[in-house]
Amino acid sequence: MAEKVLMKGNEALAEAALRAGSRFYSGYPITPQTEILEYLSTRMAEVGGFFVQAESELCGINMVFGAAAAGARAFTTSSGPGYSLKQEGISYLAANDLPAVIIDVMRIGSGLGDIFMGQGDYWQLTRGGGHGDYRTIVLAPNSVQENVETVQLAFDLAEKYLHPVIIASDAGIGQMMEPVELPDFKDHDINKFDWAVRGCKEDEPMRACQNIYYAKHSTDYPEYLTKKYNDIEENEQRWESYQVEDAEVVLVAYGSSSRVAKDTVDTAREQGFKLGLIRPITLWPFPKKAFAEAKAAKAFCTVEVNILGQMVDDVKLATEGKFPVGFAGNFFAIPDPDEIIATAKALLK
Amino acid sequence: MAEVRLPKRIMNSGGWCQGCGHGVVVRLIAEVLDELGVADKAIAVEDVACGSMSMSGVLNCDAIMAAHGRPIPVANGAKGARPDSIVYAHLGDGSAYSIGSAELVHTALRGDNMTVIVVNNTVYGMTGGQMAPTTLPAEKTASSPKGKDADRYGVLNVVDLIGKLNATYIARGEIYDVASTAKTKAMIKKAFQNQIDNKGFSLVEVLAPCPTNLHMTPVQCKEFVHTEATKFFPLGEFVDK
Structure with a gap:
């Protein structure tokens, strides 16, 4: 049990x-x-x-x-x-x-x-x-x-x-x-x-754990x-999609920041801004397949807690460089929903 | 003429250079495993360097090739996963006393139940004979072409390093002649017997020639180890609890 x-x-x-x-x-x-x-x-x-x-x-x-x-x-x-x-x-x-x-x-x-x-x-x-x-x-x-x-x-x-x-x-x-x-x-x-x-027994072949190349x-x-x-x-690509299909901007976030990103989607939609979220569950392999669902997307935006936007390149690759990819990031904390929404909106301009 | 008998677990001669000590050490290990009746549950952990050639058709024993310097923790892991197995690490002086020295010290400090066989030939063999912590003062190597500056680099004796920790057995032997090789074999045997008896950490250092990298003939190199190396690395049993 x-x-x-x-x-x-x-x-x-x-x-x-x-x-x-x-x-x-x-x-x-x-x-x-x-x-x-x-x-x-x-x-x-x-x-x-x-x-x-x-x-x-x-x-x-x-x-x-x-x-x-x-x-x-x-x-x-x-x-x-x-x-x-x-x-x-x-x-x-x-x-x-x-x-x-x-x-x-x-x-x-x-x-x-x-x-x-x-x-x-x-x-x-x-x-x-x-x-x-x-x-x-x-x-x-x-x-x-x-x-x-x-x-x-x-x-x-x-x-x-x-x-x-x-x-x-x-x-x-x-x-x-x-x-x-x-x-x-x-x-x-x-x-x-x-x-x-x-x-191994005397008449058995030995097991050798070594570089598989050898x-x-x-x-x-x-x-x-x-x-x-x-x-x-x-x-093995794994992900969770949330409100992705009709989203104008799709957030991409994993781990702790995906929790805030999910709330942000709800908040934005209450304001009439169609956000969605792709949450990679496997960071590698990166869930490229998830991006096919984003049929209405005009831009993507990662939400991360670091300075340089480490996941941005993977989103660009997954979307074949066809869309602007923004980065709502913060070194000191998970960016708050207002900050994320502002960054996402700016991508549409 | 006396019959030449290979130890049961030796499949073939190895690819070591002429006069190298590794082959003798691996043979002694094979004899000991057989005599103690533990070859069936033995796991060898080899450093990626010269000693690991025992995995290439020489010793019929399950084996893991560990990263340079890491055979001791890898052996520790295998022993932790399979406490009933007999696990040993077989590595060189550079691996055990330089890059893997932290692992050696703490394994000895914990007194982990395993056997370590260090082949000390005073240089890094696989990479072409560079200076090691065991290189003798003024000994010329590829990275000390004018002779080792011992004031700057020192000479490391493993007994000084771990002798006062919690090792059960620390000994040093040579493979100069039949008598000294037999003594070394007895040390190796004790180091394995201790593991069988769950007595803790045992290390045997074997002084061995590396004629290729010391740029000597096998005989010259053997004499060098016997007369010069032993001045800094005396033979004997230093810890025997």
Whole structure:
């Protein structure tokens, strides 16, 4: 039976990961994700899993790499500056076809930035971020309930494609408390995949977890990789559309800012201004298909909590450069509806 | 003539350079895993550098190739996921003591139950023999062509680094001749036995020649390790709890 409880976003994420069958976590403190580490420091033992507070994010992600290679549903969590350190391991996970989940509870800014709510990591999350040809599936929940559902989905997609999956949460969702229906516990069979290292018998061939380029493919590696990414792009675009069909201007927003954007659509429509909202649930693959619904649109406008409008280019690509794409952004907080409406209206002039 | 028997888990010779120590170390590991009866549940974690050639048709053992410097946390992850398996990290001195030093220190501090085999040949082998923390004073390398300035860079002895933390076993051996190789094998065996007995963190450093990068013949390099390297890296068991 699913239970309904009042929970903080970060803790709900952590609990949901356990219920998705994860029994391996290694993390490092960083605001605003630290509640996940704190929660799991006691909770993981209760479910018989492995928890370690690693000495760094580098160590954290590399422990996840080892656990994933051994077949575990492993995950780690961080926020912007720490996520940057995890990029080495994420590139290796991608190169080795290993499933794992990495949660980035985003804050704001480059360098130290600041610890408050932000959507500062869109670029590094959606472009791979580490070295080489890779991207990761990026899921962006916008409520505590969706946090919970996203973790299950993230592990499932990671195993479906044998690929790291990122959850792009943010300080707003991580810190807020909402009622949430927790799913039932799911078991994970660590021996589900034959490639997972476990020790081989003398007469068995060894399992070698290495760069997939060495392991399985050589000359056909480019084709293999291209197909993998094309399949993900074709099959996994996820989004929510709200009042898009007749909208003159369509807002594009994810995570915390999508909540304000949705209210803004209602407010604008009360004023007779037809706004709509496309909410990417996958930041990569970017939900290009969603834009076909925007039949009346004359312009698009992203709503983000950062300075440079990190998602604008993706909207331009999704709309093939045919429309003006504005940016209602604010470094210090989610832009308020008046600000968003003013920016959106200005695009029609 | 005596029959030459390969250890059960050795499939073939590796692609290492002539006189390289890695092959001997991998063979010792194979013998130990077999003798302890744990080869069936062994997981090797290799650094991307020279040691990982054991994954290319040499050692028949499930293995993970970790990023440079990260075999220890990767091994830790595999062990955490499968506590009943026997997990070891096999890496070089540059990996363990330079780029992966933080991971080494904290794994030893936590006393995590795993086995670490470090092959110390005083240089970065795979990248062409650059200076390492273990390069001896005045030793010429590709990145210290006039000889290592030890006043600036120092020489790192792993016992100084982690000897007072919570390791169960820290030892250093060489593979100079049959007797010293047998001693080193006994150290490696103890390092695995400790893991089987859940006793915690064990590290064995093996001094090994890298003739290619030290620009010596295999015999010269072997002598160099035996007479020069041991002055800075004495042999023995330094922690044995």
